Amino acid sequence: MALKFAKRVADIQSSEVRELLKLTEQPDFISFAGGLPAPELFPVDEIKKVNEVLLEKDGQAALQYSTTEGFEPLREWIANRMNQRLQTNFNKDNILITSGSQQAIDLTGKIFLDEGDIVFCESPTYLAALNAFRAYGCEFVEVATDEQGMMMEDLEAKIEQYPHAKLIYVIPEFQNPTGLSWGLERRQQLAKLSAEHQIPVLEDNPYGELRFEGEAFPSIRHFDQAGTVICTGTFSKIFCPGYRIGWLAADEEILQRYTIMKQGTDLHSNTKAQREIATYLELYDIDTHIHKILELYRQRRDTMLRKLTEVFPKEVQFTRPEGGLFVWVTLPEQLDVTPILQDCLAEKIAFVSGETFYPNSKKRNTFRLNFSNMPEDKIELGLEKMGRVLQKYLEN
Amino acid sequence: MALKFAKRVADIQSSEVRELLKLTEQPDFISFAGGLPAPELFPVDEIKKVNEVLLEKDGQAALQYSTTEGFEPLREWIANRMNQRLQTNFNKDNILITSGSQQAIDLTGKIFLDEGDIVFCESPTYLAALNAFRAYGCEFVEVATDEQGMMMEDLEAKIEQYPHAKLIYVIPEFQNPTGLSWGLERRQQLAKLSAEHQIPVLEDNPYGELRFEGEAFPSIRHFDQAGTVICTGTFSKIFCPGYRIGWLAADEEILQRYTIMKQGTDLHSNTKAQREIATYLELYDIDTHIHKILELYRQRRDTMLRKLTEVFPKEVQFTRPEGGLFVWVTLPEQLDVTPILQDCLAEKIAFVSGETFYPNSKKRNTFRLNFSNMPEDKIELGLEKMGRVLQKYLEN
Known part of the structure; x- marks a missing residue:
């Protein structure tokens, strides 16, 4: 070859x-x-019903091309849900539907990373995020991490060492792989450091809804005054992963860049999957x-x-x-x-x-x-x- | 900002x-x-029935994560269909399911293109392919194109001028935007030039099944002796585009690279969409x-x-x-x-x-x-x- x-x-x-x-x-x-x-x-039975209702009512639209941004009622539901659960302040125009949150991670690499760029991450961290970012030629700097999350003194030292770092990637809720969640103070501090140094944070949160016990803290985005924290979420863990429906949430100016990049990547995510989930949310109580x-x-x-x-x-x-x-x-x-x-x-x-x-x-x-x-x-x-x-x- | x-x-x-x-x-x-x-x-009515049958029989599997390569029976159908229609010689292991053929184009950029690389294309050509490839920092060299397709003397001259070109992108059937199809001789010549110079061809074929009249020629891949022609296809134009299900077909050694790259990009394409299409193909005659x-x-x-x-x-x-x-x-x-x-x-x-x-x-x-x-x-x-x-x- x-x-x-x-x-x-x-x-x-x-x-x-x-x-x-x-x-x-x-x-x-x-x-x-x-x-x-x-x-x-x-x-499964509910999804049978969902398909009957959806195909009866909106069959043609559910099977046609659709906008890159995603199905509006679904984006609206997501913004509301995030605001309730994560104490954020999003509306539908802050939401881009992605093909699983894995695509949200990949697109983040695509819009932020050039060859040789530095990404800060927890140590250890989600391995498929490493592979997604690696495709854009970046290098990783592991930040020391304990049971409260990424250690902020170490992050500060590393920002000083790598002032042109392009991205901070974290999973503050039931982290993959450790299962641990960040303390409140670390969340506040990370939002502050991100704003000060204008290094965006990708706050990846696929598991946050799966809390069995203990206190839930607000998201890192909640403490973000500068619009530098970008969130991702997914229906994979609270509904069904086979749909490959996740999302990005960010300030509109940033989200627009994601949207344009997604157009060239796969035009838009599965129309029918988006509408099935929206119909499920209408007909049933996901809680x-x-x-x-x-x-x-x-x-x-x-x-x-x-x-x-x-x-x-x-x-x-x-x-x-x-x-x-x-x-x-x-x-x-x-x-x-x-x-x-x-x-x-x-x-x-x-x-x-x-x-x-x-x-x-x-x-x-x-x-x-x-x-x-x-x-x-x-x-x-x-x-x-x-x-x-x-x-x-x-x-x- | x-x-x-x-x-x-x-x-x-x-x-x-x-x-x-x-x-x-x-x-x-x-x-x-x-x-x-x-x-x-x-x-729409058939798809209602498809959902009943699929969810009854394989509901859990249809909603779960699945392999990056895609659903085997669907890959097998695609290989057979291509062999019948395009005179290729593929089997299921040559097929990777993608999120629309747009993702097949994006992944082609991702596995072949470094910054500054040259891509040869028809003039004019599909604009969303240009955007997909552009994300990997390439430059385009337009090859003169007439009603028989890309002009081979001009391509040869341009290969001489840019011997390190990385990719040739063509749409030989009912091209987007011209609607015209390549003649037989150009197909043979392109396969030969691709092999001689070891420059891969992406043969993008979203419209080939939509022939109203006239003679269909074998695909460029049919003339490929060296395994340098990579094909893409889609269900968007013969079934429904909302599913975002397309495919790549290539020699296994090349396809493996695509598969690894797709893992980091979106893990796999929508499981349920793949199985809905496979179930449709079982229950109904797509022809x-x-x-x-x-x-x-x-x-x-x-x-x-x-x-x-x-x-x-x-x-x-x-x-x-x-x-x-x-x-x-x-x-x-x-x-x-x-x-x-x-x-x-x-x-x-x-x-x-x-x-x-x-x-x-x-x-x-x-x-x-x-x-x-x-x-x-x-x-x-x-x-x-x-x-x-x-x-x-x-x-x-």
Whole structure:
């Protein structure tokens, strides 16, 4: 093959998670790997009704090309929802519908990043965001992160070191991969630093609605006086991910750039999917649906945390998230997760090793567990088997 | 606003067509502007049935995350269809489902183009492809084009001038905007030149199924011995564009790069849309549906060509396409289409002026007319009014 690809092709690897997902399609696999919602809660019957109503009433419009910005009633619902839940101040003209929030991340790279630009991120952070940004030739600077979020002294030091940094990427609610949420003060401070240094923040929030307990703080955007905080959200975790419907929320002047860039990328997101979701929101109470999700995921998280305490060796630490989809496990420093994952895969148990979540530092003693997609008996069985594998490595 | 955007933001303009489309949403507008299918032919009742069957049988899977590559039965159908219609030799592993063929074009830019790279294209060519490629910082070299397609002597001269060119972009069937199709010899020659110089060809074919009359030639890919021709196609023109489901077809080694790049871009295309289309293809005969589209568009094209002959001034030339969606009009060279378009918009008639279809040469005396989206009486009325406007400009 003598074809010359773009430089970025060499920089991007296939996501380990998506490759693992293919493996775990085998029916008897116990998978803690993906970030998949529980499909048994998808409102299939309601969606049948939604399709009848939508196709009867607006069939032609639902199947036709539509505007890049997205379906207006849906954008209006999103703005209202964000204002209620995140204490923001958006209206429909601040919302662009995207093909999942993954596209919102990609478009953010596309409108902000030139080759060699610096992106600040939490350490660890969402690996598919790293791949999306990497396509635009950026470099990552990891900011030290603790259980309150990104550490602001370290961010300030790094802004001083890299004053021309172009973007700060954060997931302040039930972060992927750690499951932890930012404290109030860090949110305020980040909005302030972003404004002072005119470095935009992408506040990625796919899991914020999935809070089982504890206090919800306002979003970072709530503290934004300068319009430098850009938000993204998605229906993937509160409705169904197969629709690939997410959104961006930003000041109009910024959003317009996103819209123009999206035109060239895919014209617009699926018209029918947008209208199905809007029709669902008209006909049904999504909070009742989300309540069911919360109940089930809470039970699964409880089972996971209880079992982790029971069967994992005492030297192993793990987070105790108040919501979301993930628990983050830290092994004693001398252990390397790679052979442990291999042994677990041999026993048909999958999880994601932590190193891909660090763009640079590549810590080898962490991994991520998903609790939303497996029934409780499989969570118990899988963790028992994993506990035995870990015990073996700790004894060596 | 002190935020620093990427350089590409300054290079990309909002598509004139999509801005016009917003204007023409006014109900009494006669629009020849978009490339919209006739919505009255969308198989709405069949899609109701499709949703019942699909949600009953595979509801959970249809609403869940799925593989980046796409739904296997749909990829298999596409490979078979291409092999039948285009005399290619693909199997499902050569097919990647994309979010419309627009995303296939964008991903082609993403995997092939670095800043400053050269793309060869027809003159004129599809304007949203120009915007998609432009986002990767390329420059365009227009290759002289006549009614047989891109002129191969000119392409050879330009390859000599730009030996490191990275991509050749062509639409050989009912080209957008001219409506014309390439002759057989040009197809053979392009495949040969592509292989000799190892410059990949993107063979974009959204309209190929819409042939009303005349002989269909094999695709450029049919003549490709070296695996350097990459194809794209879409369900937008033969089914419904609102689904945003298109595809890429290429040798596996190339397709794998596309797949990895798509992961970071939007994870995968809408699962339910892919399965709805696959279910439709199982339950119904799409050729019966396409036959209805051909009948209607043929009538509309006939009406448009008849009326153009009757009411446009004799000095005005236009193409006579054997299929597709568009007629391309060339005014005497001294005329500028811009004030003519303004006058027509004032009379609530819209079309797209030709200059945006030329990346560099900006000819000002051409425009594109769409015939698929307007009923015959509106085509007649709109062209009559346009004829009077043109007459006025020709008399001045």
